[in-house]
Amino acid sequence: MSSFGKLIHCLFQVMNLSLISL
DSSP, rough: HHHHHHHHHHHHHHHHHHHHOO
């Protein structure tokens, strides 16, 4: 469960970075 939450957190970070880049 914790590992799944970490994965989601990383995905959100990547999405935020790509949004900022755009």
